[in-house]
Each structure stands twice: as structure tokens, then as C-alpha cells.
Amino acid sequence: MTDRDRYTPGPAAGAQVRKDEEKWTLILVRELHHPPAKVWQALTDPAHLSEWAPFDADRNLGAVGPVKLSTAGTPVPEVSETTVNRAEAPRLLEYSWGSSTLRWELEPLDGGTRLTLWHSIDRRFISWGAAGWHICFDVLERLLSGAPVGRIVGADAMKFGDWQRLNVEYAEQFGVETPDWSPNAPKDEA
Numbered sequence: 238m239t240d241r242d243r244y245t246p247g248p249a250a251g252a253q254v255r256k257d258e259e260k261w262t263l264i265l266v267r268e269l270h271h272p273p274a275k276v277w278q279a280l281t282d283p284a285h286l287s288e289w290a291p292f293d294a295d296r297n298l299g300a301v302g303p304v305k306l307s308t309a310g311t312p313v314p315e316v317s318e319t320t321v322n323r324a325e326a327p328r329l330l331e332y333s334w335g336s337s338t339l340r341w342e343l344e345p346l347d348g349g350t351r352l353t354l355w356h357s358i359d360r361r362f363i364s365w366g367a368a369g370w371h372i373c374f375d376v377l378e379r380l381l382s383g384a385p386v387g388r389i390v391g392a393d394a395m396k397f398g399d400w401q402r403l404n405v406e407y408a409e410q411f412g413v414e415t416p417d418w419s420p421n422a423p424k425d426e427a
Contacts, residue, residue, distance in 0.1 A: 241386040246375050246399045249406035252367045261360040263367055267374045269350045271381045273343045276350045277327035279377060280341055289376040291369060291390040292317075298332065299324050306334050310391020364415055368403035369394055 255262040269276055279285040281299035286292070287309070295305040301321050307314040315335075323331040323340075330341040340355040352374075358366045372389050379386050394400045408415040 240379070240384055241389075244375070244379070244386045244389075246372055246403060249367065249371065249403050249410060252371070252407060252410070254363055254411045256360075259360070261358060261363055263354075263356045263358050263363055263370070265354045265356070265367065265370050265374065267352050267378070268346060269352055269378055269381060271349060273327040273345055273350045275381060276343055276352060277330075279381060280330055280343075281324070281326075285380070287388065288380050288385060289373055289388055291373060292334065298330060299326055304332065306332075308391065309388060310393050312392075360413070363411055363413055364404050364408035367407035367411075368400050371403050371407075372397070372400060 251266045253264045255264060277299070279289065281297050283294045283297060286294055286298075291310065292306040292308055293314075295307075298304060298321050301324050303318065303320050305316055305318055307316045317333075317335045319333045319335075321330070321332040323329055328343050330339075332339055336359075338355075338357045342353040342355070344351040344353075354370060356366060356370070369390065372394055376386055376389055389397055404415050
């Protein structure tokens with residue numbers, strides 16, 4: 238049995254939603270046992286991103302300017318031409334991904350880092366996003382600890398039994414309905 242086979246995410250925790258009319262922001266907080274510089278590298282270096290993030294980057298995200306992000310774990314990668322708007326190592330990173338804005342804040346915390354992600358997201362998929370990022374953060378923590386389990390994103394994450402559980406738990410916490418996650422669901426249903 239591999240480390241990946243033994244991986245089971247804990248209960249839904251560390252997430253909240255901010256609502257401003259139709260604009261929703263998912264806020265996820267995770268305390269990592271690694272210094273901000275090491276976490277920063279994992280958030281910006283394309284080689285590190287390819288081990289845990291739901292997208293690949295065509296360059297290091299640690300500098301302001303244009304970048305291409307490609308979805309990972311999808312049959313055909315969707316490429317977004319975007320811009321890193323803020324890159325203040327090792328404390329703040331902000332860029333868009335498709336129609337979403339991602340803002341990463343890193344705070345030193347007793348030899349570790351409090352990582353906060355602010356992700357503007359379509360309200361219909363808020364529980365999906367929380368479940369997906371929960372798993373990504375778990376994979377990130379294991380990568381930083383030297384015990385990688387491999388990226389679990391996209392269709393792989395949705396097939397992963399605990400993703401469905403997390404999706405339901407986050408939906409309950411946020412007071413939203415869970416979208417139909419089956420591959421045959423009509424695309425316009427929420």
C-alpha cells in the first residue's frame with residue numbers, strides 16, 4: 238500500500254465564505270509546519286505546483302507579469318492567459334485564474350506558516366472549491382514534509398471517495414446545495 242492509498246483527508250474545516258450580493262469568496266486557512274520561504278516556493282515554482290496544485294504554470298509565479306495557467310487533471314487542459322498582479326515574497330501572491338482571483342497570504346507562525354487563500358468563485362461551486370482546495374492543501378503539506386502522495390485534482394479528485402464527503406460537509410457548513418458532481422450532469426445545473 239502506497240502513501241497515496243493511505244491518505245484520507247480529515248473533516249471539512251478551516252474554510253468560510255464571504256458573500257457580497259452575487260460575488261462570493263471562499264477563504265481557506267491552513268497552518269503548515271514549514272517556514273514561509275518554503276511555502277512560497279511551493280506556491281510559485283512550476284515544478285512544485287505540478288506536484289499539488291490544480292493547474293500548471295508556464296513560468297514562476299514569484300514575479301508580476303503575464304503567465305499561462307493550464308488546468309490539471311482534465312482530459313483537455315484549459316489554458317488561461319492571466320497576470321500575476323502582486324508577488325511580495327514570501328508573504329503575498331495574487332493572480333487571476335479564469336474569471337477567479339486567487340490571493341495567497343503567508344504569515345509566519347511559530348516556525349511554520351499560516352496560509353490563507355482568498356478565492357473568488359461562482360457560488361454554485363463553492364463547496365466543490367472548498368473540497369478541492371482541502372485535498373490540494375493536504376497534498377501540499379505532505380509534499381513539503383518530504384512524503385509526497387502525488388497531485389489529486391480534477392477528475393481524479395472527484396473520483397476520490399473523500400472528495401464527495403468533503404463536498405457535502407462544506408455545503409452543509411456554508412448552507413448551500415451540493416452541485417451534481419457526476420460526469421453526466423448537465424453543465425448548466427447548479
